[in-house]
Amino acid sequence: MSVSDTNAVTLDGLRLDRGGRSILRDIHLQVPTGSITAVLGPSGSGKSTLLAALTGELPASAGSVRVLGQAVPRRSRALLEMRKSIGVLLQGNGLLTDLSVADNVALPLRTHTRLPEILVRRLVDFKLNAVGLRAVADAYPRELSGGMARRVALARALALDPPLMIYDEPLTGLDPIASGVIMSLIQRLNDTLGLTSVIVSHHVHETLPICDQAVVIANGGLVFAGTPQQLQASDDPLVRQFLGGEPDGPIGFDAQARTEAA
Template identity: 60%
Template sequence: MTNAPAAIAFDRVDLRRGSRLIVGGASFEVRQGAVTAVLGPSGAGKSTLLYAITGELDPSAGRIEVLGKPLPLASQRELFALRRRMGVLLQGNGLLTDLSVFENVALPLRMHTDLPEEVLAELVVMKLSAVGLGEAGHLMPQQLSGGMARRVALARALVLDPPVMLYDEPLTGLDPIACGVILELVRNLNDNLGMTSVVITHHVRETLDIADHVIVVANAKVVFDGSPEDLTDTSDPLLRQFLDGQPDGPIGFDYRKGQR
């Protein structure tokens, strides 16, 4: 796994919002085929990294490469083509409440392909089955539990067979059992569909169990880049504060205008 080529590479990347540096000098690689967890305290810049990967936020310095393409891309057309190759599961599920589960999952296929209806239906049912909801196509979003809705959103993110899946806080609002189901799906889908996965999360312990590789962002920097085992065993005071959930330590929680 560690010798697999990089699906995503950051080289000394600075990300700003206005003049404010959110993440500075970030260098790391996401290996093809791996599940990479991006961890860090609230407001550290994890979602900002995701926006940089999807090309929604251009770096103010450094180089980003995604699936062999250096960002920013030359045209909107190229950017849309790249985005089609990235499945994104956002914090809210973003299901359309007036469409059935089937139609929600079918939406990207209807927008981006001209597949005949029977092929489209087969693909939708296949993806719903992959998340354990093969017989739920007729339900409306209001009839779903939180965990089921998250799985429908996942099926929709997967329906165009993206080589890369990006998950932003996929466990928010779910009970421990539903969290376990989602994390198991992340791992199994990654392996069975031959994908590369990036999981941004606050759920440190649970996610370390399924991750191959971990990046920790804190104090506007990448402060750890390594294996889950090395993170768990670390004696670094900043990482220990984060892992053990201690309120006092090297990680600052104050918002300061113009700095981090």
């Protein structure tokens, strides 16, 4: 097995620009197949920008992005095919309020496959059962709690059996109990379905226990990559400031000052 086969994601010298300004630069990162990687960092540090590069929404300005063994394509048809192999759980869930829970989960199957309806419904039952919500198949998103809606969105993201899952701030707006349920579910699904997961989050203490690898983004670059244990033991001033939530330190929070410095 080659090195590229052992990694679901490989970033090599990646630079990402928006509006003529570099958001992230010189990013080198490998996400091993079957692992859970947490991408941590303060708000506005570029975590979601990094996700946009993985899905091909934002092309690399320099360097390379390889996902599931291939370079992220730029042609729309090839990019669409690649995206079918990536499940994305959005911050806002993205559920369609006029569709039932079952129809929300069925949407990717009806859009991207020609499966008979009876098989679509069986797959929907299976996905909802995997997140513990088969009993609410006929409910509508407005009738669900925040945690339940997040789990429905997760079932929909899994509908096409993607080998790579991306979670964009999966705990936003959830109470501690719902957050614990979601993180436990992410870990269980990753193990039982043989997935690779990338979790973008600023919820450090909730995310680290389920991760194999943790990376920290700050000041336009990757300031740490290692195991959660190595992160906790790090004496790097940037890492300590982020983990401790300190307002003063090497990580700046004045956006104008950062722009001028760049």
